[in-house]
Amino acid sequence: MPSDTLPAAPGKPVPGAADGSRRRRRGSRSWLGTLPLLVFAAVCFGLPVGFVVYGALTTDQGGATHATGANLSTSLHGAYLGSLTGSVELSALTALIGCVLGMLIAQAVVTSRRGALRESVLTASGVLANFGGVPLAFAFVATLGISGVVTQIAHLGSAGWSLYSFPGLVVIYLYFLIPLMVLVSVPALDGLRPQWREAAQNAGATTGQFWRHVGIPVLAPTLLGGFVLLFGSAFAAYATAAALVGGSVPLVTLKIADALSGNVQVGQENVALALSADMIVIAGLVMAVYLPLQRRSTRWLH
Amino acid sequence: MAALTPTADGADTAPAGPKDVSRRGGSPAARPARARRGRPRVWRGAVLGLAGVYFLVPLLASFVFTVHVSGQGVNFDAYTGIFSADGFGRSLLLSLGLAAATIVLSLLIAVPAMVAVRLGAPRLRPVVEIVCMLPLVVPPIALVSGLQSVLKWGPDHLATTPLYQTFLAVQNQSFPLVLVFAYVVLALPFVYRSLDAGLRAVDVTTLVEAARNCGASMPYTLWRVILPNLRSSLAGAAFLTLALVLGEYTIAALLGYEPFAVWIVTISGDQAQMSVAVSLLSLLIAWALLLVLSRAGARADSGAGVSGGPASRVSGPDASGASATAPAPRTAPAPGAAAPLPAPSGKE
Numbered sequence: 128m129p130s131d132t133l134p135a136a137p138g139k140p141v142p143g144a145a146d147g148s149r150r151r152r153r154g155s156r157s158w159l160g161t162l163p164l165l166v167f168a169a170v171c172f173g174l175p176v177g178f179v180v181y182g183a184l185t186t187d188q189g190g191a192t193h194a195t196g197a198n199l200s201t202s203l204h205g206a207y208l209g210s211l212t213g214s215v216e217l218s219a220l221t222a223l224i225g226c227v228l229g230m231l232i233a234q235a236v237v238t239s240r241r242g243a244l245r246e247s248v249l250t251a252s253g254v255l256a257n258f259g260g261v262p263l264a265f266a267f268v269a270t271l272g273i274s275g276v277v278t279q280i281a282h283l284g285s286a287g288w289s290l291y292s293f294p295g296l297v298v299i300y301l302y303f304l305i306p307l308m309v310l311v312s313v314p315a316l317d318g319l320r321p322q323w324r325e326a327a328q329n330a331g332a333t334t335g336q337f338w339r340h341v342g343i344p345v346l347a348p349t350l351l352g353g354f355v356l357l358f359g360s361a362f363a364a365y366a367t368a369a370a371l372v373g374g375s376v377p378l379v380t381l382k383i384a385d386a387l388s389g390n391v392q393v394g395q396e397n398v399a400l401a402l403s404a405d406m407i408v409i410a411g412l413v414m415a416v417y418l419p420l421q422r423r424s425t426r427w428l429h
Numbered sequence: 430m431a432a433l434t435p436t437a438d439g440a441d442t443a444p445a446g447p448k449d450v451s452r453r454g455g456s457p458a459a460r461p462a463r464a465r466r467g468r469p470r471v472w473r474g475a476v477l478g479l480a481g482v483y484f485l486v487p488l489l490a491s492f493v494f495t496v497h498v499s500g501q502g503v504n505f506d507a508y509t510g511i512f513s514a515d516g517f518g519r520s521l522l523l524s525l526g527l528a529a530a531t532i533v534l535s536l537l538i539a540v541p542a543m544v545a546v547r548l549g550a551p552r553l554r555p556v557v558e559i560v561c562m563l564p565l566v567v568p569p570i571a572l573v574s575g576l577q578s579v580l581k582w583g584p585d586h587l588a589t590t591p592l593y594q595t596f597l598a599v600q601n602q603s604f605p606l607v608l609v610f611a612y613v614v615l616a617l618p619f620v621y622r623s624l625d626a627g628l629r630a631v632d633v634t635t636l637v638e639a640a641r642n643c644g645a646s647m648p649y650t651l652w653r654v655i656l657p658n659l660r661s662s663l664a665g666a667a668f669l670t671l672a673l674v675l676g677e678y679t680i681a682a683l684l685g686y687e688p689f690a691v692w693i694v695t696i697s698g699d700q701a702q703m704s705v706a707v708s709l710l711s712l713l714i715a716w717a718l719l720l721v722l723s724r725a726g727a728r729a730d731s732g733a734g735v736s737g738g739p740a741s742r743v744s745g746p747d748a749s750g751a752s753a754t755a756p757a758p759r760t761a762p763a764p765g766a767a768a769p770l771p772a773p774s775g776k777e
Contacts, residue, residue, distance in 0.1 A: 160545025161553050164538040168560045168617075171610040175575025176567055182578050232480050235473040244477075254716045255484065257672040261690045262708030265697060266487045269494035269705040276490035302487065305480070363568030366678035370694055380570045380679075387574055387683060400578065403571035411566045 179407065182400035198401035206377065207398070211405060213377040214362055217293065221300040222357035226350060228301070229308020229357075236309070237316040249313065252306035259303045260366035267299050268371065291375050299367060304357045311356060315349035348420040355417040359410055379406060488709070495706040507702040511710070514703065520692035526604060527688060528674035531612040532667045535620045538613070539666075543624050544655060547633045561621035564614050569679040576611060577684065602686070611680045612673065619669040627662025631655070672715050 183202075186195045201207065236248045270277050271290045278284055289295060319342060327337040343350075365380035379402055386399035495507045511517055539561070546554045564572075583596040599606040633655060640650040656663070678690040687695065689711070697704035 157545045157549030158553055160541035160548075161550060161557055164542035164557065165560060167538050167610075167613070168563075172560075172564060172567075172572075172614045175572055175579055177575075178578040178582070179571060179575040182575075228480075231476050235476040239473060239477075248477075250716075250719060251484070254672075254712065254719055257669070257676065257715065258712055260676045261678050261693050262676065262711050265693065265705045265708040266491040266712075268701075270487040270490035276493045277486065302484070306484075359565060363570070365568075365570045366676075366682075366690065369678070369682075370697070380568065383570050383574060384679075384683060387577060396574075396578070399574050403568075403574045406568050406571050407566060410568060414562070414566045 176407070179400050179403045182397050183404040186397055198397045199404070201398050202401040202405055207379075207382060207402060210377040210379045210382040211402075211409075213293075214379040215409065217296060217300070217376075217378065218358045218361035221297050221304055221361045222354050224297070225301055225304030225308050225357045226354045229305045229353065230312050230350065232305065233309045233312040233316055237313060248309065252309040255306035256303055256310055259360075259364060261370045263299060263302060264367045264370035267295075267302070271295065271298070291371060293376055296368060296371075296376055299371070300361050300364065304361060307360060308353050308357060311353040312346075312349055315346055319345060352417050352420040355413050355420070359413055359417070362406070362410060362413070488712070491705050491709050495702050495709065498702075507700075507706040508710075510700075510703055511707060514696065514700075516687070516692050516695070517707075520687055520689045523604070523687070524675050524689035527608055527612065528671045530606075530609045531616060531674050532670045534609060535613045535616050535670060536663065536666065539617065539620045539624060540656075540659075540663075541651075543621070543628060544633060544651065547628060548637060558621070561617045565618045569611075569615060569677075570683075572611060572614065573680045573683045576607065576680070580607065580684075605684070605686050607684065608681055608686060608688070612670070612677060615677070615680075616666075616670040616673055619673070620666040623662045623666040623669065624659065627659040627665075631658045668719055671718065675711065675715070 183198050184194055184196070185192050186197060203211070232248070236245050239245065267275075267290060269275055271283070271288070272278065273284065273290075275290070278288065278290075290299075323341055324337055327341055332340070363380070365378075365384065368376065368378050368381060369384065383399045383402045383406075386395040386402070496503050496505055498504070542557050546557050580596065580600065584593060587593050587596065599610070636654050636658070637650055640654045641647070645654070676690055677688070678694070681688050682691045682694070693704050693707050693711075696707075
């Protein structure tokens with residue numbers, strides 16, 4: 128019954144249907160505006176990515192280049208595979224936690240009637256979501272590191288706490304993932320129209336029923352999309368981990384950096400490229416889920 | 430991220446939702462709603478309180494860490510020493526320069542493309558969207574590994590061509606253009622989303638047609654009609670790019686340059702306190718910038734009403750109905766607001 132209200136709510140006429148012919152006539156020249164963007168992307172983005180794929184699939188032997196799957200298979204064995212799964216596990220776990228907590232905070236902000244609270248939380252989220260990388264790592268070193276303030280006050284060291292570990296990274300990553308989720312979900316929660324809730328209440332639905340039949344289904348694309356976005360952010364993160372753990376947690380980004388700078392073995396550049404290609408594939412799969420979801424959620428929520 | 434713009438737009442409409450319910454005290458649905466409000470308040474306080482602790486403690490602890498040395502009491506040496514620290518000015522200036530160049534370049538390529546797609550090339554719209562979103566798929570570390578092989582391959586194979594000089598020029602140690610290019614790629618998704626949100630709120634087609642009918646040239650229209658309407662989303666895009674570039678570590682470090690973030694790591698080895706102090710300062714600076722820009726954005730929004738004035742006057746002679754569309758977009762982006770006309774381009 129509550130779901131009956133859904134199709135009617137975002138009723139929108141199709142804009143611009145009448146002037147379609149005029150638009151088409153002008154179309155002959157206006158595509159030129161997209162040219163700088165497309166050329167730039169081809170050179171500065173397409174070329175490096177092309178080199179990643181090419182390098183991952185070839186090997187240099189005495190000046191001659193051979194096509195080979197060796198780099199890719201090396202990147203999927205032993206310590207390299209461990210770093211890939213380590214990254215995936217860390218990203219999935221932090222994204223899941225960040226999704227739930229971010230949504231809770233967003234809901235708390237949206238249902239609060241204080242404009243000032245809402246504004247300050249959103250401003251803070253905007254800043255904190257971008258507060259990744261090196262400064263974040265150092266802030267946490269000062270807080271929860273070996274001689275960190277909280278570590279010493281609460282004697283966490285003797286309790287077995289270590290910031291330079293998997294749980295430590297989870298705590299740090301959440302610091303920028305939760306604000307990111309807040310930013311993603313506040314507009315979606317705003318889009319839950321009060322009329323839908325009123326309609327559900329008038330039809331005798333409880334709060335639980337409202338969420339189960341209206342709220343969650345409408346928000347599901349946003350939730351999933353947020354999860355995927357968080358996963359991607361955590362998966363790609365390098366600076367935080369590099370400034371912090373320096374290799375004690377197996378992460379694929381750290382492995383790539385090691386191989387690129389020749390720290391491990393000379394001639395591992397192509398394995399680094401293969402690992403990069405692996406990352407692109409994983410992130411690509413994740414984004415292939417995200418973009419359609421985002422489109423679905425905009426259908427309801429704008 | 431892209432929510433920077435919705436923040437300003439939606440802020441005043443959101444509280445209206447719950448209020449609507451409570452004001453209609455007579456309706457039978459309102460009474461249980463009010464009775465239920467007690468529980469959410471406790472729940473809300475707990476959630477926000479815990480979040481506050483989690484997000485504030487590291488900041489406070491960092492501050493304590495920078496000013497307090499056990500046994501020596503409190504001093505501010507970590508802060509006063511920053512400006513005289515070796516490399517501070519150089520790395521900060523480099524980062525700011527890179528950020529400025531990145532902002533200019535990314536807007537220069539993104540704005541024309543996105544306006545063109547709205548105006549006359551709707552078939553290219555998915556192409557532009559995918560091109561702008563693809564960098565999300567490629568982690569910075571993968572991009573830099575590709576860039577490094579391009580930079581290695583180029584001089585080897587293009588030594589006899591004029592392109593060789595280009596390769597040297599983009600790697601100029603004092604202002605590495607290669608970093609600007611990489612940062613524009615990284616910033617594209619955020620620039621795209623911010624601009625897309627802004628363009629959704631503006632009926633570009635109507636504005637442009639109105640201006641063109643009055644004899645304005647296309648560049649003039651773009652500069653005086655479209656851009657003023659996009660001011661807040663341009664500011665949002667610029668801020669996000671600035672934050673991204675100032676904090677970027679991966680690409681710069683692996684290509685061997687030393688902008689701000691790399692410098693912090695460099696000094697952290699023997700000056701742990703100062704590195705934390707600089708980290709805190711960079712957060713505060715980012716915060717201040719965001720506040721300034723959101724103020725500017727809000728003023729630009731009210732300013733857009735003024736500069737929208739001529740635009741709606743322009744559209745007057747075009748068609749009687751068109752003049753109504755100029756003010757309409759300003760209310761349209763707030764979800765759930767009863768705009769006289771629906772959001773002009775919300776539909777894909």
